[in-house]
Amino acid sequence: MAVLDISHKRARPALKQGAPAVLQGRVFTQSVSGRFRRMKWQVMALCLALYYLLPFLRWDRGAGQPDQAVLFDIERIRFHFFFVELWHTDLILLTGALVLATLVLVLVNALVGRAWCGFACPQTVWSDLFMLVERRIEGDRRARLRDQGAPLTAPLLLRRSLKHWAWILIAMATGGAFVFYFTDARALLPALVTGQASLTAYIAVATLTATTYVLAGHAREQVCTWMCPWPRLQGAIWDPEALTVNYRDYRGETRASVKKAQQLREAGGAPGDCIDCNQCVAVCPMGIDIREGPNFACINCGLCVDACDGVMAKVARPRGLIDFDSWRNIERGRRGEAPRRALVRPTTIALTIAALVLSGLMIGSIATRADYQLFVSRDANPIAVRLSDGRWRNAYTVRVTNLTLEERAVTLGVSGFPGAEVALAGGAAVIDEPILLAPGQRREVRLLISGETAQRHELAITATDMDTGAVAATRDYFVIPGAD
Ligand code: SF4
Ligand code: SF4
Structure with a gap:
């Protein structure tokens, strides 16, 4: 068994001969070129392009529906991602997505350690961008170290001001792009610029501007070391075979x-x-x-x-x-032995299988998802009412939600209790009266089932789409006091 003492101390070389990386608690990095630096630039460009452009991509979902490809529709509690729509009823899928993300991160960790952190984490991407701007304006590490503690001359003040204004502009663009994911980006952009957007939008942009400026401009490595939970997990998931x-x-x-x-x-x-x-x-x-x-x-x-x-x-x-x-x-x-690569090993195989199975289940669940969600809850107090003609009556609350992007009409149906009389509560409403549902709408109706019986019955309660014939079903019971 490998025993590893992972050092928790930060190297803080003195400011003298050699290459000091840290001064007065701040890291002064030097630029470098090479294949990993090139890879990091490419990943950074891809991540930034995706982040800023995604809200402006369109996806046709039919008349009256949002056509933004990626949209967190807070008002209607829906998440649109190209052809996938997640509803507030899809908590299980969201939980699955979180578990899948964890599995993939642990798998990546088992293969290449914290490569996500070093290449694609937003904190790294934006810190890299801020450092690039810093270097372009204030010079490389040697020049910046020289400026530390130097008298504040006009050129130095100008350079520093320029750097902070550039950071603030990038931070504002970051915060601005973030709110585009929550409403129609094409409509919000001109509204934001002309001061016509809502106060909530401006508060969100201001908050994200401040956090981006602080985290990517000033906190940088402190975030990765002390604020992020990943290094805390390292001790538990560190893999001696990972690259x-x-x-x-x-x-x-x-x-x-x-x-x-x-x-x-x-x-x-x-x-x-x-x-x-x-x-x-x-x-x-x-x-x-x-x-x-x-x-x-x-x-x-x-x-x-x-x-x-x-x-x-x-x-x-x-x-x-x-x-x-x-x-x-x-x-x-x-020990003088030859190196061996062991990327395919029980841990990585198990994690890959788990991630693939979970992905398959989630895709299957989305592909076969019903157009409706149906919930039934039977009244518990009283559990049954004796009618004047001697029959028993149970009352149910039925909630039916339209999970499509079109207006739909459904009728309710009940089976499993022969001879029962079924009606919707309220006036002359009858069981086959259509229930109209706008896209995403949930309606609640009271269902009354009456019948002559000395035993309980298992019921199937259904909602049938009047156009497509699609059926959503759930089970419940008709009960009477004293009968099991
Ligand atoms: S860069 Fe290479 S040679 Fe220079 S100190 Fe680091 S390990 Fe040694
Ligand atoms: S964070 Fe790790 S991989 Fe990156 S430069 Fe420092 S020691 Fe090297």
Whole structure:
């Protein structure tokens, strides 16, 4: 069994020679290029494009229905996602979606650790965007460090103001786009800009602007380390076979500068490949030193891999001193054994099967979902009424909901009690009178069933669509006192 001491301490190198990543509690990251950085840019561009453009995509759902492809319709308590519609009655599907999301996250964690955090989490995407703006305006890490504590000159003040205004604009665009998911985006956009939108919309935009500005501009790594529950879960779901960013200490130690390493090699020694340049620390958005061992704050973004690969290329050593590799392989490397990949293993197989089965169940449930939801509740007090002609009567409350996007008419029906008289409560209403239902409407009717009996009967209560003949059914009982 692997025993791993996951370091909970943050590396805080002093501001002196080397590459300080953290100063006065703030992380000053250095730009880096490489394959993971490129991948992160691509994921970031995709996520931002999806986030800002999705509310403007259209999806035809018929006359009188919202045509926004993705819409949380709060007024009618419906969620539209292209051809899928989730209603307030679909709590079980929403629960399934949450369980599925958890399963997929745990599966991803078992395969590639916190890769979601490092590449696609909104906190990472927006922090990356804010850091890009910061670098473009204030310069790279060295320039920003130089500005720290420097006298506040006019150019410096201008740069800082520009940066914060740019952040605020991005944050406003983020908050603005968020509210588009809750109402018709094409109508809300001009209303927002011209001051015609509702106060609620402006409050929502202001709140999201403030949170985006604070979380992506100022809190960044603090969110990933202290506010997000994922690092807390790491201890429980950490998988030694997952491909996570690790330092191959068996190859990197003992560290020596390029010159010293050269001398050692010439003298027949075997110095490690790490030249202690601290580039891996300087680029880390979390301000940690991965060479100290797995760290619960590491988001597996791969930037230290890019930085170290660049250094290795310069000193003519093989890449991969820091790399995505399993902890088991690090242990194998220490023992001089060959590495092994074990992505297909019982845990990942079980999680994949569970996720596929749950997805299948959810798709099946959506595809076969009834057009109506029918709830019946029998009066409990009194459980039955004795009529003057000696028959018994039970009363039921029937709630029928139209789960389609069209107006529908249904009739109720009852079977299972031969000879019973069935009527809707109230005046001359009879059982086969159509009940009109607008899209999404729920109506409640009182159903009275009377009959002569000395025993209880199991009933089937149905709602039948007058146009399509679709039937929703539920079961209940006709009861009389003293009869089981
Ligand atoms: S970037 Fe590579 S060589 Fe430089 S300190 Fe980090 S691990 Fe060592
Ligand atoms: S240690 Fe490397 S992979 Fe982990 S957060 Fe820092 S840069 Fe990203």
